[in-house]
Amino acid sequence: MARKEIVERIERLKRRKNAIIFAHNYARPEVVDIADVVGGSSTLIMAARETSADMIIVGGVDFMAETVAILNPDKKVILPDRSAICPMAQQLLKRDLRKAKRENPDAEILLYMNTYAETKALADCICTSDNAVHISENMDGGSPLLFGPDRGLVYYVSKRTTKRIIPVPEYGFCPVHCQIALEDILTAKEAHPGVKVVGHPECTPAVQDQMDYIGSTSEIVKYCRDSEDTEFLVAAEVGLLHMLKKVAKEKTFHIISNTTVCPMLKIPTLMKIEEALDREKYRITVPKEIAAKARAPIERMLELAPRAI
Ligand code: SF4
DSSP states (O other): HHHHHHHHHHHHHHHHTEEEEEEEESSSSHHHHHHHHHEEEHHHHHHHHHOOOSSSEEESOOHHHHHHHHHHSSSSESSTTTTTTTTTTOOOHHHHHHHHHHHHHOOOEESSSOOOHHHHTOOEEEEOTHHHHHHHHSSSSTTOOOOOOOOOOHHHHHHTOOOEEEEETTTTTOOOOGGSOOOHHHHHHHSSTTTTEETTTTOOOOTTTTTEEOHHHHHHHHHHHHSSSEEEEEEETTTTHHHHHOOOOEEEEEEEEEOOOGGGGOOHHHHHHHHHHHHHSBBOOOHHHHHHHHHHHHHHHHHOOOOOO
């Protein structure tokens, strides 16, 4: 089936079923182009709370669909392919979090959005990469924070907060952002002297230290769009280039490493989205008790940092 035909079918199915499509900034360009909402976790969460659609198709990975389902227990939340899983979210196990809490009973638990419902259910608060510093500063009292799973984000927040951060697990990471090596960034800077480097806090500390601006995917897009600079080196997943070029056509973007691809976020294709709409597969649900416990720390995040990027 030609792409135009698939897109038309998607539009028809959307109207018929009162459905909406979410896509992460790193999704395939053709998926980004047909999505109703495109963004990082913050944007998708805010949209998930506000939509009046009956069905939400998530062009992302499992924990994103799960989070949307936590916030929308009465809607049909569909992940087009169950194999779209986030290896970072898998690195934080319930038992490791419980053990860390036993060892640090005074600590509060702050978890990155990139976690599963059953671990979110143990948290005091959730954060995204664009509000993590603000949230860490505004959680109660001076308790240390058990924070995970991403070590890059832990490094980024630790440098900017007054709170003591204890990483859980000790070395959680995003296998995609961690592919960007210090050598890559140094080589790119040498080839493009004076050009600003923008990047994501899931990158390694050594790579972050080379950046002029660090932010979530949506923050990077906004920063580049609004900046007076016209050329940027980008330390993020290659998919972000599509969004950057969409919002700042006249500017030049050089991706630091072409191999920085999240295979999981490329799994949802147009055909899979069309099939997901048609067959309403795969529906993502979270058991009521876990959803209620996981919703509380998400709501707390929204109280402490209500602004979406
Ligand atoms: S980019 Fe990293 S954190 Fe995001 S979905 Fe892919 S593996 Fe998970």
